[in-house]
Amino acid sequence: MTTTAPTLPTHHDGTPLSVQLFTVEGSAYGPYVGLPTSSVWTPYSAHLFTRATAELIVRDMHEDECGLVGAFDAETGALTFTWTEDHDGTGGTETVTPDAHGRYLIGGLWPWDEWGDHVPFTAGQEAFATGAAEYRESVTTHYPDGLTHLYDQGREEAHALTLRHHEA
Structure with a gap:
């Protein structure tokens, strides 16, 4: 499956959405500076991230040994996530293609949480x-x-x- 990031997300009146800080639920990773793609999101919603933040997310996943890994294609910049049955019971891959501005739409593979005071930092x-x-x-x-x-x-x-x- 391949996902492509949308253009800059806005509210219904055209006002740009604000950045939010995310972590992987139950962890102290991050904070990841993300841009929600809708005004209401769930833990499995996808958010836009820069290449630098996407690299940090991948590094943290590899340290966590959660059965999910990510790798960037050197030529296209596409980010491919691969996971084992241990991660979700089935295993699989997902490729995220950066948008025209180099941002990655990442989500759906683990639950996001807002990064804040409830997270040790x-x-x-x-x-x-x-x-x-x-x-x-x-x-x-x-x-x-x-x-x-x-x-x-x-x-x-x-x-x-x-x-x-x-x-x-």
Whole structure:
């Protein structure tokens, strides 16, 4: 099965959706900066992610040894997920083709959860998440020098995901 990411998702009135922070349900992975493709989503909904975040998701899956792996095609950039019977009882593959902006529509293979205070996190994860959450703000949260780059990375990841569109 192959999925192709849609264009920038919007509300019914054309207003762009905001980024959200995700983790894999029951884990402390992430935060993954994602763009929901609808105003209401479920744990198995697909969300848009940049290539950098898709790579992080794949790395975390490989560390988890959950029976699900991902690999990028060097020529096309397509991301193929492969899973064993241990993962879902049947096994299979799914290929995600990046959209024209290099974003990947990922979901349906494991349950997403919102990344937040109920998830154990490090100071670095918090700085990254705050940067992503504040990507549209003109005032920024200040962190000690060791964490400033993570805050900046979070802001940049959110900007890259939304194609630098300014939301109202």
